[in-house]
Structure formats: structure tokens, C-alpha cells
Amino acid sequence: MVVYQYLKGRRSPATWFEEAKLNEAMQWLGRGYAPARRTWYDFRDRVGKAVDQLHKQVIENAIEQNVLDPEVGVQDGTSVAACASRHQMVNRETLQRRRQLLSDVIKGTNPPPEPLPGWVPPTDSGREDLADRMQTAAKILEERIAKNAAKQNGKRKDPSRIQVSLTDPIAPLGRDKMKVFRPLYTVQYVVEPVSRLILSYGCDAAVTDTGTLIPMVDKTQQIVGGRLKTMMADAAYCSILDLRDCADRGVELLAPVQANSFTEKKKQSQANQQIPRDEFSFDAEKNRYRCPSGHELSYCGRERKQRHGERTLWESRYRCDPVHCVSCPLAAQCLRPGSSSRMVKRLEGQELLDAQREKMSEPEVQSRYALRGQTVELGFADAKAHRGLSRFHGRGIRRARAETGLLVLAQNLLRIDRLQRDSLNSREPET
Ligand code: SF4
Secondary structure, X not given: OHHXXXXXXXOOHHHHHHHHHHOHHHHHHXXXXXXXXXXHHHHHHHOHHHHHHHHHHHHHHHHHXXXXXXXXXXXXXXXXXXXXOOOOEEOHHHHHHHHHHHHHHHHOOOOOOOOOOOOOOOOHHHHXXXXXXXXXXXXXXXXXXXXXXXOOOOOOOOHHHOOEXXXXXXXXXXXXXXXXXXXEXXXXXXXXXXXXXXXXXXXXXXXXXXXXXXXXXXXHHXXXXXXXXXXXXXXXXXXXXXHHHHHHHOOEEEOXXXXXXXXXXXXXXXXXXXXXXXXXXXXXXXXXXXXXXXXXXXXXXXXXXXXXXXXXEEEEEEEEOHHHHHOXXXXXXHOXXXXXXXXXXXEOOHHHXXXXXXXXXXXXXXXXXXXXXXXXXXXXXXXHHOXXXXXXXXXXXXXXHHHHHHHHHHHHHHHHHHHHHHHHHXXXXXX
């Protein structure tokens, strides 16, 4: 009954309750069963783990029936608005002030202002509930502030601009596809490109796709019994750590290498563009670069660079002797204004990105990779246009995950039905 409701784009347990009483299809599916409204909500809250198991069974059956060959997966992600108001996001100062006022109202100590602000719930149970959420929000906000403080100079935000949602504190804040700043979750799909069945899915408290590739590879391998050999994705999933982790797992990653787009745009907008690092050749044996003028850039130190999930990479620096640079005819295109010598940086594992860039330019790889764009986006388009996945219905990551699982189950069952019908229709008639 719930899968049918998801196919119709109805994700509210209150609507399922009404439908079970009034919709003939629901009455037929439930053989007249019409649970109480509370039962539908309870079911939505406890169905998460069962959905994971059902999803695994659906994929295993599809593999057994040769509907699906799980050797290739295509991954992509999309942001989905959390069930939280974008007008109730507060910084540390506002949160402390509101906690104090709410505590005064609950305990009846310091006389609260009259009338009470609109955000204070009218009932005692509502106030207790908000106090709990504020406590969670305060903890999460402190974690965000500490994470921000650990960032490098230049990437750090003013702590007063770091906020948390009071309706769904776990949901991170970011810009959705319409560029609206709000609490949201990121949904990941791994789709098999021929059958277009969703092999695995994920829903994370994250605003970007960074760091989701390897967890999805592992999850997919668990579902398909380690048969995944190639994963296709876009440039957001192709970092040095992703390439290294895929190689460790024996999975080929087909994804283009992207220069940091923000940095590239910034560089292109600068009137005085530097000769790019790609025009310098690297000698791994001697650990040095050679510049377009033929001079050496020798190693002059390294520093640790943070990457997703507390991981780090060394970044080495190489500098040319100022004696060469000052008299060089290319100095105007190579040096920054006011600089006397050129420095280039190289990340540990850069050779993996260079090899990937070369591999992705091969025509055979490009024709295989062309499959990617035609598949995974269709799943998200169907989910958002026909199944109502523009915003989660339930609050919190646990409900968001359960909703994603139910949606994927509905989409896969519909797809299997289509594939079976297509296969029956394509058979030659016996007479
Ligand atoms: S400016 Fe220096 S690093 Fe750049 S090409 Fe000339 S000598 Fe080489």
C-alpha cells in the first residue's frame, strides 16, 4: 500500500490514512485493511531497515532473472530540501538567547516578555519538545563552529555566520538547485545503465557529493555480491583519494578530472594569467619540475592539506631560482605581479589525476562514458517530477533515509514491471 502511494507521489502518512478509507486501489491492496492514522506514522518511522533488506532482495532477484548485470554502476547525487523551515536558522548568539528565554518560560523564573515571541510554542509539551531540539541544535552548532575553526585561513567563515536549523538540527545548510539557502540532505543513486535499475542508494547529512563515492561503492558491492567492476560518475567524484580508494577495491572509476572550478574561474578572470602548471614537466626521480624556459624548479618544502573526512594529503612546493626568473623573457606571463620567482605546487598522488585525465580523453573510454548522462539523471527526474521528491516529509536523517528507501523500492518495482512487459511484447508470437 505504501509503495503504491509512493508511486503516486503521496508521501504523507496522513494522506495514506485517508486513501486507505477512500481509494479503491488501496482497499484492494490492503484487502480492506484501514489502519489508524498513528499506525501509518509508526510504520513510516520503523520501516527503514526492512526497506534496505527488501531493496537487496529486489536486486538479487533481478540479477537471478538476468534482468540486470551489475558490473557497471553510474553514480550521481541530488540535494533534497529537509522537512525544516528555512526561516528558523539561528547562529550561536540567537540560539543562546532563545534557550535562556525558553528555559525561563518553562521554569517560570525570570518574568518572560509579554506577549511571548511567536516562536515559543503555546503548550507545555511543545515547549519541552523545542527545548530538546535546541539542546541538540546547540551541540551540532558547536561541532560546526569547531570544524570551521580547524579550516585553513581563507576558507574559514566568521563564526557568527555559522547557523543551525531549529526544526531539523541534523540537516546541514546549503543552497539547493534553485540557489535557495536552506536545510537539506543529499541523496545518492547508483544506477545500472542498461536496465536503469537503482543498485544502491544513500541519503546523507551533506550539502555536496564530496566523499560519497567510496561509501556507495562499498554499499553497492555488498548488495550485488562484489560484482561491480566499473563505476561512472561526474567530476565531483574524481579526487586523488577517490581514485586511490577505487584502485584498492579493484573498481575502475570512469570520471573526468576537474580542475577546481572556483579557482579556475578566478584565475581566468585575472588580467595577468600565469603560465599553467601543466606546461611545467615533472621529473619524479629527481623530484623537481622543469619550466617552459628549461630551468629547474627545486623542492622547497611541503604542507598537509585537509581533505574530506579528516584525511590529509601532502602538498609539495617547487621554486625556480630568482636569478633565472628575473631575466626570463616569459617572466611577464609566468610570474605574479611583484614576485621575483615562480613557485608551483604538487599534491601527493597527482600522477593518478594526470593518468585519469589522459585515460578519459581516449575515444573508447569516452564512448563508454557517454552512457552516464543518459541514465542516472532519469531516476532523479522521475523522483522529483512524478514521486514528489522535492522535499522530505519527515524530520530527521532517519526518516529521510526511510523515505529514500521507499521511493527507490517503488521506482525499482515499476522499472522491473516495465522491463518484464517489454520482454513479453518483444517475443515473437507463437502462431
Ligand atoms: S619566469 Fe622563471 S619559472 Fe617562469 S619560465 Fe621563466 S625562468 Fe622559468
